[in-house]
Amino acid sequence: MQAVHFGAGNIGRGFIGALLYQADYHTKFVDVNDRVIEELNNKQQYNVILAAENKEQLTVKNVSGLNSMQNPEAVVSAIEKADIVTTAVGPNVLPIIAELIAKGLRARLASNPTALNVIACENMVGGSTLLKEKVMDHVPADEQEKMAALFGFPDAAVDRIVPNQVNEDLLEVSVEPYYEWVVDRSMIRGEVPEIDGITFVEDLTPYIERKLFTVNTGHAVPAYIGHYMGYNTINEAMHDEKVLEILRGTLNESGEALIQTYGFDRGEHQTYINKIIGRFQNPYISDEVTRVGRGPIRKLGAKDRLIRPASVYLETTGKEPVFLAKTIAAALSYKNEEDAEAVELQEKVAQFGYEKALQDVSELETGSALVESVGKQLKEIEQLKG
Numbered sequence: 122m123q124a125v126h127f128g129a130g131n132i133g134r135g136f137i138g139a140l141l142y143q144a145d146y147h148t149k150f151v152d153v154n155d156r157v158i159e160e161l162n163n164k165q166q167y168n169v170i171l172a173a174e175n176k177e178q179l180t181v182k183n184v185s186g187l188n189s190m191q192n193p194e195a196v197v198s199a200i201e202k203a204d205i206v207t208t209a210v211g212p213n214v215l216p217i218i219a220e221l222i223a224k225g226l227r228a229r230l231a232s233n234p235t236a237l238n239v240i241a242c243e244n245m246v247g248g249s250t251l252l253k254e255k256v257m258d259h260v261p262a263d264e265q266e267k268m269a270a271l272f273g274f275p276d277a278a279v280d281r282i283v284p285n286q287v288n289e290d291l292l293e294v295s296v297e298p299y300y301e302w303v304v305d306r307s308m309i310r311g312e313v314p315e316i317d318g319i320t321f322v323e324d325l326t327p328y329i330e331r332k333l334f335t336v337n338t339g340h341a342v343p344a345y346i347g348h349y350m351g352y353n354t355i356n357e358a359m360h361d362e363k364v365l366e367i368l369r370g371t372l373n374e375s376g377e378a379l380i381q382t383y384g385f386d387r388g389e390h391q392t393y394i395n396k397i398i399g400r401f402q403n404p405y406i407s408d409e410v411t412r413v414g415r416g417p418i419r420k421l422g423a424k425d426r427l428i429r430p431a432s433v434y435l436e437t438t439g440k441e442p443v444f445l446a447k448t449i450a451a452a453l454s455y456k457n458e459e460d461a462e463a464v465e466l467q468e469k470v471a472q473f474g475y476e477k478a479l480q481d482v483s484e485l486e487t488g489s490a491l492v493e494s495v496g497k498q499l500k501e502i503e504q505l506k507g
């Protein structure tokens with residue numbers, strides 16, 4: 122079995138690549154990082170180490186690399202023959218890889234018109250659906266119907282914390298033991314891929330929202346509040362009782378929004394929250410607040426981990442999302458010269474002020490209750506610095 126995976130980064134190697142190997146796939150990693158591609162081709166294997174006391178190790182074999190900038194034709198040919206295509210490149214990169222995927226799928230339609238599924242494994246709602254839209258922008262109108270009938274773009278939720286790697290071995294990757302990969306079965310074309318570790322569900326929406334608005338909403342607290350208070354790592358921030366209080370408050374609010382929307386059992390949801398807080402406290406993972414907080418404009422998007430649960434909490438309970446608003450205020454204040462979105466956000470704040478900058482990136486109405494709450498919390502969180 123052949124897999125083509127775009128993005129040989131943390132989640133690509135540390136999660137998707139590992140599960141594909143265990144399911145007997147040969148994985149061709151497609152990336153623009155030539156050092157990683159060269160190393161994959163030289164070694165044809167790499168180690169995944171579990172970040173836990175026993176440091177269990179898996180050697181992922183049957184892998185190779187393709188540089189999509191230098192050898193796009195090889196990527197097209199790999200997609201023609203693939204049994205599955207996956208991505209973990211980041212939401213902003215999906216539109217960039219869409220053209221090459223379109224070329225591969227068009228070539229397959231002409232030479233090997235068999236079903237294929239393309240699964241975007243990104244932290245966002247509707248990642249594969251977005252990728253499909255972007256792919257179709259590069260497909261002539263008269264081919265689109267055939268493509269849609271043969272090629273599925275099932276949406277997915279992926280959950281495993283894989284920090285930036287600081288190992289001597291460029292390919293080695295340290296990952297938390299926990300993982301969850303949920304895929305929308307109703308969007309599959311052809312046979313359902315046999316990959317242990319994937320849970321197929323008929324409606325992904327509750328799963329992706331539960332994950333995004335608990336794991337990622339929660340992680341944003343030690344990232345943005347932690348950074349605001351001067352911490353460098355998630356571990357440091359998670360040792361501060363003030364951070365923990367805001368984290369619990371934030372997850373109670375996003376949890377209430379989820380319970381009101383999907384009718385989740387309150388007790389079970391609390392157990393889910395507690396488990397996730399424990400994952401953030403894993404002493405074997407060293408994760409920087411700047412990695413978890415990367416891309417604050419994306420993270421302050423209307424459908425993303427902060428604004429969406431805060432808006433739903435307000436709508437469904439009529440109450441002010443005090444703790445979510447504190448985290449949004451800290452995200453809005455996030456400064457990092459090495460993060461292009463953080464720089465852009467601070468330029469907007471300097472030019473238009475906090476309120477207008479927030480409205481702009483989060484698509485919120487002027488004078489909306491959430492904008493007002495965040496305004497209040499921008500002042501409240503100042504005391505965290507002292």
Ligand SMILES: NC(=O)C1=CN([C@@H]2O[C@H](COP(=O)(O)OP(=O)(O)OC[C@H]3O[C@@H](n4cnc5c(N)ncnc54)[C@H](O)[C@@H]3O)[C@@H](O)[C@H]2O)C=CC1
Pocket residue numbers: 127128129130131132133151152153154189209210211212214217218242243244279280281282283284
């Ligand atoms: N790291 C984590 O714990 C988790 C990450 N995710 C999601 O997985 C995705 C990837 O995240 P990470 O692996 O952490 O990031 P990463 O930065 O480690 O990996 C991204 C990879 O994509 C490659 N890339 C960039 N542009 C490309 C292009 N045009 N063509 C091919 N490859 C390209 C980069 O060179 C890099 O190797 C994101 O959407 C993230 O939200 C989801 C769950 C967990």
Ligand SMILES: O=P(O)(O)OC[C@H]1O[C@](O)(CO)[C@@H](O)[C@@H]1O
Pocket residue numbers: 244279280281282283336337338340341412413414415416
């Ligand atoms: O990958 P993103 O969307 O930039 O956000 C970082 C988040 O993703 C994760 O890497 C994995 O879910 C978390 O560690 C963190 O909450």
